Amino acid sequence: MVQTKRMDKTLRRYSSLDEMKADEYRYWQTRPVYERVAAISELTEEGYRLKGVATDAFRLQRTLVRIQRPSR
Amino acid sequence: MHSDFKELLSAFSAHRVKYLVVGAYAVGVHAQPRATKDLDILVKRDPENAMALYAALAQFGAPLEGLTPHNLVERGSFFRMGREPLAVDILSEIAGVEFDGAWERRTEAVIDPVSGLTVYFISRRDLLTAKLAAGRAQDLADVEAIRKAEESQ
Numbered sequence: 579m580v581q582t583k584r585m586d587k588t589l590r591r592y593s594s595l596d597e598m599k600a601d602e603y604r605y606w607q608t609r610p611v612y613e614r615v616a617a618i619s620e621l622t623e624e625g626y627r628l629k630g631v632a633t634d635a636f637r638l639q640r641t642l643v644r645i646q647r648p649s650r
Numbered sequence: 651m652h653s654d655f656k657e658l659l660s661a662f663s664a665h666r667v668k669y670l671v672v673g674a675y676a677v678g679v680h681a682q683p684r685a686t687k688d689l690d691i692l693v694k695r696d697p698e699n700a701m702a703l704y705a706a707l708a709q710f711g712a713p714l715e716g717l718t719p720h721n722l723v724e725r726g727s728f729f730r731m732g733r734e735p736l737a738v739d740i741l742s743e744i745a746g747v748e749f750d751g752a753w754e755r756r757t758e759a760v761i762d763p764v765s766g767l768t769v770y771f772i773s774r775r776d777l778l779t780a781k782l783a784a785g786r787a788q789d790l791a792d793v794e795a796i797r798k799a800e801e802s803q
Contacts, residue, residue, distance in 0.1 A: 600802035606682040607799060611759035611771075615651045617683035618675055622735045625685045638654035638732040640712045642740075644721070645728045 651675075651761055652736060655689050658710050659761075659769050665706040668694035670756055670772040672744060672780060674792075679757060680774040681795040687734035692772070694749045695723040695742045703740075746783025752776040774800065 592598040606614060623633040662669055670676075673690030693703055700719035707722075708714055712731060721727065722740070729740040743749075755773040760766060772780065778796055781789040 599798065603682055603795075603799040603802040607803060610763075611679055612761045612763055614678045614683050615675060615761045618678045618686060619651050621683055621685040622687075626735055633735075636652070636736050638652070638658070638736045638738065640710065640731060642707070642712050642714070642717070643730045644717075645730060646726060 654732075654736060655738070656762055656765075656767060658706075658738060660765070660767055661706040661710045662691075662703075663767065664709065665702040667702045667706050668699045668749075668753060669703075670749075670752055670770050672741070672747075672772045672777065673739075676771045676777050677792045677795065679759065679771050680777055681792070681799040684795075685735075688730075688732075688737035688739050690739045690741060692741045692744055692747070692749065692752075693723060694753065695725070699723065744780050744784070746779045747772070747776050 590601065592601065623636075626633050670692045671689065672692050673688070674684055674686030675689055677684060693699060697720070700723045703722050704714065704717075704719035722729065723742045725743065727742060731738045731740070752772055753770075755776060757771040757773055758768055759771060761769045774796060778793060781793045781796070
């Protein structure tokens, strides 16, 4: 979970926000896919926790709902 | 990834379903992670794959009464399982992308190093095409993220 990870305390200096953002993208592209995928779940669950939704008991409801709609 | 998503994708793998993960999970692979409400899965629209998909969903425990395999891949029909943030959208088509070509260009990746579960993601190129074709605000933000991630390499 997000809370159990320790922060990397290295200070990195950038000459622009764009350079900082590019470094962030580079970082993620160096991480294995399973880590990136896990981070998506962590970000999502953290977002819902901040909204006061208890996520510990989340399970996927297995009912299929059919939706008729135009292509997305 | 949530264990239920992994279980579903494991069932897809066991039944050799031809599918591609599209949407935010694919953006996470080709750019960087962001929160999402659901797991979007594009499936190949043909009878053989419809049978495989039907069997995989049955194994997963989805109630399929009243549905035929063909229903699952009918043009203009989309299926949703669960509620956000644990929801899965099963799509038989998405704008701008033809499945067979996208399948050939897919990105395969292990998402669970313990089980070795390998998942099929839409390629960066096809994800960009789909996002541009969809054109909603979040899609365009994803396009920018994917392009910047590519430029940063």
